[in-house]
Amino acid sequence: MLIIKINEIRALQNDALKEKLNELMLELFTEKRKIASTGVQSKVVKIREMRRTVARIKTVFRERGVMS
Numbered sequence: 001m002l003i004i005k006i007n008e009i010r011a012l013q014n015d016a017l018k019e020k021l022n023e024l025m026l027e028l029f030t031e032k033r034k035i036a037s038t039g040v041q042s043k044v045v046k047i048r049e050m051r052r053t054v055a056r057i058k059t060v061f062r063e064r065g066v067m068s
Contacts (some may be wrong), residue, residue: 004053008039009060024050 009017028050031043061067 003049004056006056006060009056013060014064014066017057017060021054024054024057028054 004020009020012020028047031047033051035041035043035047
């Protein structure tokens with residue numbers, strides 16, 4: 001669920017997008033917490049891709065005029 005292409009994001013309805021955004025934010029939080037607790041930064045690429053996907057979803061919300 002890391003990378004969702006922009007075409008796939010635009011095809012989803014607002015409710016489904018909000019659900020995906022919440023899932024991604026929760027997953028991002030847990031990954032950051034794992035790094036903070038263990039100090040191992042092996043998942044940096046995964047976090048970067050999750051952040052980019054969150055940004056893509058927020059961009060689509062802004063394009064649609066919907067507050068996330």
